Amino acid sequence: MTTTTPPWTAFTVAPLCMALYGVIRLTDSTHGPGLAWSVGHLALLASVVAFVPLMWALRRWARAGRGAAARWFADAAAVAGLLGAAAAATQTVIDLVVGFLCADREAMDVLFEEVRSHAGVTPAVYTIGPLLFYVGLVLLAVQLAAIRRIAPWRPLVVIAGIAVAAMSLDLLPLAGLLLLLALAPLDRQRRLALPDAARG
Structure with missing residues (x-):
């Protein structure tokens, strides 16, 4: 009996929500408080949250059936990624709260400095x-x-997506699409490759 993987997994949701945030951000000319700021940052928060199970799944896949060094490396990489996700989520929540508390961009800048x-x-x-x-x-x-x-091309596309985002936040839609290209098919590939005991 075969099973199908639902298409809307974290591997799809995480990069798509990043791209969505980027698109919404482009519509917000003042980058200040308001609907676009709040909805965009909620999309970004959803992206960060979705990356948590994604990275944990990659960790399990990387360490399945390998030696102790490989398992240690996968665990260390996942912990680093999850700590980074926690930091990014904290930053996003701060942005949401500041946007809610302030009436204009100038007031936001003051509160951000504080x-x-x-x-x-x-x-x-x-x-x-x-x-x-x-x-x-x-x-x-x-x-x-x-x-x-x-x-081998998938890590290169991941790096390209990160580099694009680092170049300019205006390029976040492209960064999200690059990460979608690299990551979205991996959930099904991972599930087909892993024995049941390793999926955890």
């Missing part, structure tokens, strides 16, 4: 912390390609 003035907030939530998300995702994709679980 938030960043607290010790450790900038590296944990705005710089180093979110970077770990991308590091973890790339390491897992590279490991899966190295052990021939996925095609």
Whole structure:
């Protein structure tokens, strides 16, 4: 008996919601409080949340049937990615709250500066912390390609998507689509490749 994988898994939802946030952001000329700001950041939060089970699934796939070193590497990459996701989610929640509390962009900038003035907030939530998300995702994709679980071009597309997003937030729709291209088919491929005991 064969089973089919539902198409709307985290592997699809995560990059699509990132692209959606990027599109909504392009419609918000002031990048300030209002409907576009709130809806866009809710889409971004949904993306970050969806990346959590995605990365955990990649971790299980990368460590299945391999040696201790490979399992350690997969675990470390996943932990880094999940810590980065937590930082990105925190940043997004801060953005939502600031947008709700402020009447205009100038007031938002003042409140953002106040938030960043607290010790450790900038590296944990705005710089180093979110970077770990991308590091973890790339390491897992590279490991899966190295052990021939996925095609070698997929990590390259993941890196391209991250690089595009780093170049400009205006390119987030393209970044999301690149990640969709690289990641969306992997859930079905992973389920077909993993024995039942390894799916966990």
